[in-house]
Each structure stands twice: as structure tokens, then as C-alpha cells.
Amino acid sequence: MQYHEVLASLKRDDLEHADMFGILKAVSHFVNDKSNIANGRDLIIRLLARRKLLDSFETRILTSLVRAVGLYPYMSEVLEFAEVDDRMAYELHRPDNIPEVFHSLQARIYYQLRSGVNVVLSASTSVGKSLVIDAIIALKKHRKIVIVVPTLALIDETRKRISQKFREFCNVITHPTQTAQSGMVNVYVLTQERVKQRIDLSNVDFFVIDEFYKLDFRREDDNQRAVDLNLAFHRLASTGAQFYMLGPNIQAIKGLDKYEIHFIPSEYSTVAVDVFSYNLPAQGDDRPNKLVEICQALSTPTLIYCQGPTSAMRVSRLLMRECLREEVPACAGAADWIADAYHPEWIVAEVLRHGIGIHHGGVPRALQQNMVRMFNDGLLPIMVCTSTLIEGVNTVAENVIVYDRRRNNKVLDFFTYRNIQGRAGRMGRYFIGNVFLLEKPPENAEVSVEYPVGLQDADTPLTLVMQLDDDALTDESRTRLADALDRNFLSAATVLKNGSVEPAVQDILAREMFQIMQQDPTVFSWRSNPTQTQLIAACRLMVRHLWSLRTKGLGVNSPEHLAWYVRALGSPDGMKGYLSQITQGLESNEEISRKVDEGMKILRNILIFKFPQDLMVLSSIQVELAQRLEISAGDFGFFAETVENLYLPALLVALEEYGLPIPIGRKIQRYLSPFHDLNEVLDQLRAFNVENAGDLSEFEKSLIEAIQGGI
Structure with a gap:
């Protein structure tokens, strides 16, 4: 039997026990053919999904086939039928000090890392790459470990997993205020930006770069994040520490010639995937109608990928109207709380009542x-x-529907599509994932990643070059940097x-600022809170010189508009007051909800990230210019930190990374003793008795208790 024939047989709804021996025999041929092992593994996974049709003798055969393709964790499903040698192989794939069992690829990586080799792994999402990290930690061989992840959501997921184990x-x-403890294995879980903030990473033993493809500027929309990741890798690798880099669907990596690495590009998979492609037009009713048809037929957890918040809002309303009309009592508490704490007309609360979750960049991290x-x-x-959930965060989805063929306004490339596809199915939960592509899939293409520090040329951004040590620069980069510095104001x-x-x-920015300061020496001389005139002057320089087209597309239209948002964020009513000001005067529910989404996106991407960062750039420039003009210099640090922390105590805001929404944090602050570092806050939160806080709702109590279990 050919592969497609066996596959068709295993998919039959009327498959019977009498058919199974012949299928087992056919599958064994694929398993024994080393050139066709991937198809053999795929069919074994599908056989496991139909194992109830097997008798005990046939199940023993299946158990041996599972072992033959290296899927040892799945042997637990049929272990009672295993022969002695199969049981021994199963136990031999259990690493030291953790209860889980490795599959063959995990075991290969683990033993290479254990022997001191640097490993760069490219494998699908379902492979369980993080379990290898846990096994390395469990050895207690390394006392100082750094795990670099691309998002705060992944910080939370990784922190919870390691803390609980x-x-x-x-x-x-995870936070700048936390410090190492002697006698412990110190594991730093940081974004690339936070690696830059740490001054205690000169003696690292082992580090991990998750989603290493983000080193390559060609793969990233945000060049600055790619620069920061390059600097993080360069800094950590320069310590001589061993490293493990992991990511999906990469066929080659260039620029790491300086390091001894073992690159493993693997097609290994622990789930089977069925792909259904419809090639529907982007415009018109065909896609929405097909989406409704698919969702009405599905009964297991489903992710629906949309290109951005606006598309997510439209899709959510459509599903609420056509598929999930009834409200879900178990979701009422969360929906009521979101409506009260943020805005009653926000789509996130409205659709949550019907069992539909929304996850995009405008949703606060704790709510995500x-x-x-x-x-x-x-x-x-x-x-x-949107891509906020696709990149890295683990879910239990059996089904993935790719509704949009774009990410923001760019057509998905094959790499991103494969990354989305990898979210369907989950080892130990669903043997077979389903992917539904409503538009035409991208063309198949091999992907390589370039490490710019190791491949410096005339196109390497100077923002990377000027943050490297001199001994890491090529002669060309030194010349470029010297020229840029020599002619600078x-x-x-x-x-x-x-x-x-x-x-x-x-x-250019400094020359303009110098002229302004000559005419008005006070405009940039403030040290705590600026006047409205001073704030707008700073905003004008930011928007004109430091903002990209991407930033300008987030909804802030002018310096005056930016200054308005900065002030609105300081509302005495907190987040609710901020959103109330943004939506004032609007009438339609959809218009209000769209404005709330926009306001949350501006909050996350500009007010607490871009604005404070840019303000400190202006601050350092005005200090030098004030010295030249012999006038009083300002210091924007206090105000930058104030806005970054939403006009609240910094450590209270930090709790959002642990899943505590800021409105709840403000509520329970009165019950906590004064604190000076994050560990003190976490100790108090861990011991907090929710029953002693009479003003907490049942949802708030349950959420705090859920958080306590993960810190």
C-alpha cells in the first residue's frame, strides 16, 4: 500500500477491527524504510489515535512500532502491552531527576548538551523543545542559567513551569529588581531588552535563545528588537558559556563560524496534521461563510488566526452571532469584571460571555x-x-483556522505559515491536529537565518555596530562607525x-534641539513633571525624528495627540478613566470597542514602551547641549519612569507579568505591607488570604488564587 492509501484507510469513519492488521503490516514497511521514516512516524501517530480498534496482540505490535520511530512518550498509552525490551527502552529515555520520558530527538539533544556541545535546533512547535531545558536545569550542573525569550508572555509561561518543577x-x-541567591541554581528568564539591563551576567554557565530566527533582521518587523537580541547573544556567548538555541522550520544558519555548534534541522514531529485549503478570495462573503461552517462542525479547542485586532473583532462578532449565541455561565464572572474594570462596550468582554477568547497586542498581558x-x-x-499567541505560547488547540493570509499588512511567508500550522495538535493531548487555510497558502520555501554580528557588511545597522565591543567589529564596521561619529553634532x-x-x-535631532534651546533655555530644563508646553516640545522631537512609519500607524496623529494620551494615562480612575476619556462622545458599540482596542494598543506599544525610551534619548542629548550653552540641564528620568509605570508604583505594575491585572493590583495594594523589591511583593501575594479582602469579587478571588499557584 502507498502512503496515501494507508492514510485514507486510517481516516475512514467506518474503519473496523478486521482492517487493522493489514494497516499495521503496511505501516511497518514505512517504519523499516529509513528513507521514509517521517511518513512512518506520521502513520504511527494516526494509528495511536485509532488504537481502540486493536486487539492485545496487535497493540503489542503497535508498541514496538512506536519504539522503532522513537516516540517513547507515547508508549505510556500502550505500555501495559509492551514486551520487556520495549519497557527497558522506554525507561532508558527518562532523563535524570525529572519524571518525563524523552522521544528520540529530545534524547539526542539532551545528551549532546549534557556533554558540553552547543546545539542549535530547528524543529516544529509540537516537539517539546522546552523539556530539554528543564532536564538540563534538573542536572544542577550549571549554577547560573539565562533563558532569553521574545515576549513577556513567554517569560510568564517559562517562569511558572520552572518554578513549579x-x-x-x-x-x-525575571525582573530587574530581583537578585541571585547563593546556594541556589539561579535561572534568569529575560527578554533581550532585559538582558541589556542586567549587570550580573558576566559569569553565565549556560544560556538559551528561544525563537533564534529573530536574530535575523530579514525575519523581524522591528529592527531594534533584532539588534537587542543580537547584542544579548553576543554578550552571553562572549562569557564562554555553553548555549542552546531553538526555533522552528529553519534549514540553515549563517554567521556563527566563530562558535563550535551542532546544528540540527529536524522534521521530527510528535503530532500528525491534516491541512484543508480552500483558496477563497480575501474580499466578499466566502471566507466568513466558510469560517462559520467550519466552526459549527468543530467541537474541540480551536485557534483562529487573524492579521490584527480589527480583523479579530469582526471575526469574534461573526462567531458570536452565528455559532455561539448562548452565553456561557462559567465565563460570566470574567466578562463582568472586564466590562467593569476596562469598558462595558469592549468586544473582549462581550464575546467572552459566549465562550470566545480574544488574544492580541491590545489585550493587557494579565488578561492574555x-x-x-x-x-x-x-x-x-x-x-x-493574532501573532501574539502564535509565537511561542503553548495551548491545547486541536484545530487552527488561518482566517487571514496576512500579518499586519504583509502577506504571510511560508515560514510564518508553518509556525502557525505548528499550533495544531499537542503531544499527549491530541494525536492529530487540523489546519484550515481559508486563503491560498504561501509557496513552499527553505528558510535560512543570518547572525548579523558574524556577517558584518555595509548594510549592517549602525545601531548594532556602535553597541559592539571594538574587538567584535570588522575593519569595515570600524571605518563606518568612525565616519558616523566624526561628523556628528x-x-x-x-x-x-x-x-x-x-x-x-x-x-539631525540634536541640531534642531540646540536651536530650540538657544531661543528658550527653559523648554528642556525640567526635572520632574513637564508643563504642557514642555511636554509637547519633547513629543514633537520624538514624532519627527524617532518614530518609524510603523509607530505612526498605531493611532497617534500628532505631538499634541501624543501629549494628550500621556496625560490621559494619569487619570485618577486608572485604566477605566483612561479608556473613558478615549471613548468620550462615541455612540456605536463597534466604534467604542474599536477605540478601546486602539487605546490599549497605544498604551502598550507607545506609552509604556516607546515614549519612555525616546524620552531618555532626548534627556541625554539635552544634557550635553545644556553644557555647551552653559544653561541648566534637565533630567527626564523621573517622568519617563512615571509614564512607563502608568503613574503607579513600579512593583505593583510588575505583578501584571505574573497574571495580576493592574485594576486588581490597585485594589489589594491597601492590604499589603510596604515593600522594596519584587520578591517581597511576591511573598506577600503568595501568602495573601483573599477572604480577608471583602471588596474583592468572586472572579478576582479565583484569579488571585490561580496566580498564587504559579509563583
Whole structure:
């Protein structure tokens, strides 16, 4: 039998026991053919999904076939039928000090890392790459470990996993205020930006770069994040530490010639995937109608990928209207709370009542975490998401529907599509994942990743070059940097301090700022809170010189508009007051909800990230210019930190990363003793008795208790 014939047989609804021996015989031929092992593994997984049709003799055969393709974790499903040698092989794939069993690829990586080799792994999402990290931690061989992840959501997921497994001997550090503890294995779980903030990473033993493809500027929309990841890798690798880099669907990596690495590009998979492609037009009713038809036929957890928040809102309303009309009592508490704490007309609260979760960049991080928890717990049958959920966060979805063929406004490339596809199915939960492509899939293409530090040329961004040590620069890069610094209006020290901004941009900005300061020496001399005139002057320079087209597309239209948002964020009513100001005067529910989404996106991407960062660039420049003009210099640090922390105590805001929404944090603050570092806050939160806080709703109590279990 050919592969497609066996596959068709295993998919039959009328498959019977009498058919199974012949199928087993056919599958064994694929398993024994080493050139066709991938098809053999795929068919074995599908056989496991139909194992109830096998008798005990046939199940023993299946058990041996499972072993032959290296899927040892799945042997637990049929272990009672295993022969002695199969049981021994199963136990031999259990690493030291953790209860899980490895499959063959995990075991290969584990033993290479254990022997001290640097490993770069490219494999699908379902492979369980993170389990290898846990096994390395469990060895207690390395006392200082750094895990670099691309998002705060992944910080939370990784922190919870490690804390729950290794609480007795691991100190997990995620925040700038936390410090290492002697006698413990200190595990730093950081984004690339936070690696830059740490001054205690000079003696690292082992580090991990998750989603390593983000090193390559060609793969990233945000060049600055790619620069920061390159700097993080370079800094950590320069310590001589061993490393493990992991990501999906990469066939080659270039620029790491300086390091001894073992690159493993693997097609290994622990789930089978069925892909259904419809090639529907982007416009018109065909896609929405097909989406409704598919969702009405599905009964297991489903992710629906949309290109952005606006598309997610439209899709959610459609599903609420056509598929999930009834409200879900188990979701009422969360929906009521979101409506009260943020805005009653927000689509996130409205559709949540019907069992539909929304996950995109405008949803606060703590709410994102709670949505994922509700989805994984089976309370939400559908999660409508953008790339914020696709990149890295684990879910239990059996089905993935790719509604849009775009990411933001760009057509999905094959790499991103494969990354989305990898979210269907989950080892140990669903043997077979289903992927529904409503538009035409992208063309198949091999993907290579370039490490720019190792491949410096005339196109390497100066924002990377000027943040590297001199001994890491090529002669060409030294010449480029020297030329940029020699003709700059600012001193080399100031330009290098503002390393995230191109030297030419700093030069133009400084010249304009110098002219302004000559005419009005007070406009940039403030040190705590600026006047409205001073704030708008700073905003004008940011928008004109430091904002990209991507930033300008987030909904802030002018310097005055930016200043308005900065002030609105300081509302005495917190988040609710901020959103109330943004939506004032609007009438239609859809218009209000769209404005709330926009306001949350501006909050996350501009107010607490871009604005404070840019304000500190202006601050360092005005200090130098004030010295030249012999006038009083300002210091924007206090105000930058104030806005970054939403006009609240910094450690209270930090709790959102642990899943505690800021409105709840403000509520329970009165019950906590004064604190000075994050560990103190976490200790108090861990011991907090929700029954002693009479003003907490049942949802708030349950959410706090869920968070306590993960810290």
C-alpha cells in the first residue's frame, strides 16, 4: 500500500477491527524504510489515535512500532502491552531527576548538551523543545542559567513551569529588581531588552535563545528588537558559556563560524496534521461563510488566526452571532469584571460571555494569560488571536483556522505559515491536529537565518555596530562607525549612549534641539513633571525624528495627540478613566470597542514602551547641549519612569507579568505591607488570604488564587 492509501484507510469513519492488521503490516514497511521514516512516524501517530480498534496482540505490535520511530512518550498509552525490551527502552529515555520520558530527538539533544556541545535546533512547535531545558536545569550542573525569550508572555509561561518543577533549588529571576541567591541554581528568564539591563551576567554557565530566527533582521518587523537580541547573544556567548538555541522550520544558519555548534534541522514531529485549503478570495462573503461552517462542525479547542485586532473583532462578532449565541455561565464572572474594570462596550468582554477568547497586542498581558488559562482549561472552545499567541505560547488547540493570509499588512511567508500550522495538535493531548487555510497558502520555501554580528557588511545597522565591543567589529564596521561619529553634532559618548538610534538621526535631532534651546533655555530644563508646553516640545522631537512609519500607524496623529494620551494615562480612575476619556462622545458599540482596542494598543506599544525610551534619548542629548550653552540641564528620568509605570508604583505594575491585572493590583495594594523589591511583593501575594479582602469579587478571588499557584 502507498502512503496515501494507508492514510485514507486510517481516516475512514467506518474503519473496523478486521482492517487493522493489514494497516499495521503496511505501516511497518514505512517504519523499516529509513528513507521514509517521517511518513512512518506520521502513520504511527494516526494509528495511536485509532488504537481502540486493536486487539492485545496487535497493540503489542503497535508498541514496538512506536519504539522503532522513537516516540517513547507515547508508549505510556500502550505500555501495559509492551514486551520487556520495549519497557527497558522506554525507561532508558527518562532523563535524570525529572519524571518525563524523552522521544528520540529530545534524547539526542539532551545528551549532546549534557556533554558540553552547543546545539542549535530547528524543529516544529509540537516537539517539546522546552523539556530539554528543564532536564538540563534538573542536572544542577550549571549554577547560573539565562533563558532569553521574545515576549513577556513567554517569560510568564517559562517562569511558572520552572518554578513549579524546581522550586526547592531554583531561584527564577525575571525582573530587574530581583537578585541571585547563593546556594541556589539561579535561572534568569529575560527578554533581550532585559538582558541589556542586567549587570550580573558576566559569569553565565549556560544560556538559551528561544525563537533564534529573530536574530535575523530579514525575519523581524522591528529592527531594534533584532539588534537587542543580537547584542544579548553576543554578550552571553562572549562569557564562554555553553548555549542552546531553538526555533522552528529553519534549514540553515549563517554567521556563527566563530562558535563550535551542532546544528540540527529536524522534521521530527510528535503530532500528525491534516491541512484543508480552500483558496477563497480575501474580499466578499466566502471566507466568513466558510469560517462559520467550519466552526459549527468543530467541537474541540480551536485557534483562529487573524492579521490584527480589527480583523479579530469582526471575526469574534461573526462567531458570536452565528455559532455561539448562548452565553456561557462559567465565563460570566470574567466578562463582568472586564466590562467593569476596562469598558462595558469592549468586544473582549462581550464575546467572552459566549465562550470566545480574544488574544492580541491590545489585550493587557494579565488578561492574555487568563484567556490562555481558560482556553486550556476547556472553558473557551474558541480563541481568536493574532501573532501574539502564535509565537511561542503553548495551548491545547486541536484545530487552527488561518482566517487571514496576512500579518499586519504583509502577506504571510511560508515560514510564518508553518509556525502557525505548528499550533495544531499537542503531544499527549491530541494525536492529530487540523489546519484550515481559508486563503491560498504561501509557496513552499527553505528558510535560512543570518547572525548579523558574524556577517558584518555595509548594510549592517549602525545601531548594532556602535553597541559592539571594538574587538567584535570588522575593519569595515570600524571605518563606518568612525565616519558616523566624526561628523556628528554630538560627542561620541552621547551618540554611543543612545545606541538604539542611528547616529545620523541623533545628529539631525540634536541640531534642531540646540536651536530650540538657544531661543528658550527653559523648554528642556525640567526635572520632574513637564508643563504642557514642555511636554509637547519633547513629543514633537520624538514624532519627527524617532518614530518609524510603523509607530505612526498605531493611532497617534500628532505631538499634541501624543501629549494628550500621556496625560490621559494619569487619570485618577486608572485604566477605566483612561479608556473613558478615549471613548468620550462615541455612540456605536463597534466604534467604542474599536477605540478601546486602539487605546490599549497605544498604551502598550507607545506609552509604556516607546515614549519612555525616546524620552531618555532626548534627556541625554539635552544634557550635553545644556553644557555647551552653559544653561541648566534637565533630567527626564523621573517622568519617563512615571509614564512607563502608568503613574503607579513600579512593583505593583510588575505583578501584571505574573497574571495580576493592574485594576486588581490597585485594589489589594491597601492590604499589603510596604515593600522594596519584587520578591517581597511576591511573598506577600503568595501568602495573601483573599477572604480577608471583602471588596474583592468572586472572579478576582479565583484569579488571585490561580496566580498564587504559579509563583
